[in-house]
Amino acid sequence: MPTPTPSLYHDVAEVLISEEQIKRRVAELGARINKDFAGEQILVIAVLKGALLFLADLMRHIDLPLAVDFLAVSSYGTGTQSSGVVRILKDLDEPIEHRHVIIVEDIVDSGRTLDYLLRLFRQRHPATLHVCALLDKRDRREIDVPIDYVGFEVPDAFVVGYGLDFAEHYRQLPFIGVLKPEIYQ
Ligand code: 5GP
Numbered sequence: 001m002p003t004p005t006p007s008l009y010h011d012v013a014e015v016l017i018s019e020e021q022i023k024r025r026v027a028e029l030g031a032r033i034n035k036d037f038a039g040e041q042i043l044v045i046a047v048l049k050g051a052l053l054f055l056a057d058l059m060r061h062i063d064l065p066l067a068v069d070f071l072a073v074s075s076y077g078t079g080t081q082s083s084g085v086v087r088i089l090k091d092l093d094e095p096i097e098h099r100h101v102i103i104v105e106d107i108v109d110s111g112r113t114l115d116y117l118l119r120l121f122r123q124r125h126p127a128t129l130h131v132c133a134l135l136d137k138r139d140r141r142e143i144d145v146p147i148d149y150v151g152f153e154v155p156d157a158f159v160v161g162y163g164l165d166f167a168e169h170y171r172q173l174p175f176i177g178v179l180k181p182e183i184y185q
Helices: 007-011 019-036 052-059 112-122
Strands: 012-017 042-048 066-073 088-090 100-108 128-136 149-153 176-179
Touching: 007 012, 019 052, 019 128, 019 149, 042 052, 042 112, 052 066, 052 100, 066 112, 100 112, 112 128
Parallel strands: 042 066, 042 100, 100 128, 128 149
Antiparallel strands: 012 176, 066 088
């Protein structure tokens, strides 16, 4: 029986990172975290909403005692340009003091969001603070932020899928892609 093509797929101009590539890389990142934090308990903090799928897959590769918390910050709204303003929409449920914290981000673009989060979390005195980002749009960086675990570098294009949206759509695509130009207009 032929597989029906969901209509969202018609809006995709190009697949930049396939489902298979993501699976392989996420498993590698999990293995590195297992090694680096062997013997420790970790707290994984996912930045909503874009890191949702990445977190769900990554944590299945982590074989350590692990707790999860969520943080929501303001992002691009419905456009594709950063406002440069970072606002906490939902703070963490738990204190992070003395804990081994890994921030899980979908994509680091200008670096403003991550810079803000790192500063905020450092004030709360975790034992250690690391960053795991699925995507790194390095060419667009305005603030130099440390990223300990990077899934993939991506070019300067607005990407969607695997948790990343355009105007809240396309998050469920299983790959990372770019949309046809007419969709963004
Ligand atoms: P930054 O503060 O580093 O400029 O931006 C970080 C946030 O902007 C990301 O967590 C993500 O929500 C959003 N963002 C940046 N680039 C992209 C992109 O190419 N696609 C999508 N969907 N969101 C992006």
